Amino acid sequence: MSIFNLISLEQKQQIEYFIELILKWNSKVNLVGFKNREDILNYLISDSLFLADFFKKSLVFKSKKLTFIDLGAGAGLPGIPFRIIHKAGDYYLVEIRKKRAIFLKNVIFKLQLSNTYVLEELAQNLFEYHYSADIIIARAFKPYLQVLKIAYPLLKKRKGRVVILANKPKPKKLPSNWQLETVYSYQIEEKSRYFWSFKPNI
Numbered sequence: 001m002s003i004f005n006l007i008s009l010e011q012k013q014q015i016e017y018f019i020e021l022i023l024k025w026n027s028k029v030n031l032v033g034f035k036n037r038e039d040i041l042n043y044l045i046s047d048s049l050f051l052a053d054f055f056k057k058s059l060v061f062k063s064k065k066l067t068f069i070d071l072g073a074g075a076g077l078p079g080i081p082f083r084i085i086h087k088a089g090d091y092y093l094v095e096i097r098k099k100r101a102i103f104l105k106n107v108i109f110k111l112q113l114s115n116t117y118v119l120e121e122l123a124q125n126l127f128e129y130h131y132s133a134d135i136i137i138a139r140a141f142k143p144y145l146q147v148l149k150i151a152y153p154l155l156k157k158r159k160g161r162v163v164i165l166a167n168k169p170k171p172k173k174l175p176s177n178w179q180l181e182t183v184y185s186y187q188i189e190e191k192s193r194y195f196w197s198f199k200p201n202i
């Protein structure tokens with residue numbers, strides 16, 4: 001069964017509108033490498049749907065009032081399609097490039113995504129600006145060890161989790177202040193992909 005069968009007609013329409021906006025803006029702002037709807041859907045958006053499924057099934061994430069920080073959001077992946085499905089809590093998309101941040105603000109406005117915000121900041125500065133979160137998400141942002149380093153102070157107070165979208169079943173090595181709590185695996189176009197969910201050792 002396709003992961004797209006798990007979402008409502010309204011969510012499918014919002015995702016189609018998001019793809020339309022990506023394709024429209026992509027001619028002027030370098031957002032994504034893929035140039036057609038099918039590839040964007042298969043290779044970029046599917047991950048977000050599996051991510052929503054992962055959150056739905058995981059006991060750790062049952063609280064409705066979670067705060068999410070999505071590091072290096074780019075064109076809004078995995079954040080925007082995830083947010084179309086998972087509407088609870090607050091969601092911060094962190095993106096340092098101005099044009100991409102403007103695109104993200106435009107998408108949030110057009111799709112009327114509530115409690116979803118863009119931070120045009122360096123991820124490394126968030127702690128200094130007193131941001132913190134329950135869940136830090138990263139897809140194609142930086143090597144996982146760097147993501148964990150940036151995320152650690154942001155999660156410390158809330159005993160949260162870091163979820164990294166990966167192409168390998170598990171990380172090679174892990175710093176002593178982290179443990180790998182869960183690995184969720186799924187397939188896209190017959191290739192395996194993974195969510196690594198890390199818990200800080202506090």
Ligand SMILES: C[S@@+](CC[C@H](N)C(=O)[O-])C[C@H]1O[C@@H](n2cnc3c(N)ncnc32)[C@H](O)[C@@H]1O
Nearest residue numbers: 072073074077095096097121122123139140141
């Ligand atoms: C390779 S793209 C991935 C985008 C998206 N997560 C995806 O999976 O398609 C990485 C994004 O992170 C942004 N970025 C890189 N370093 C950053 C930093 N230190 N703080 C905030 N954003 C950063 C880049 O501008 C870029 O849009």
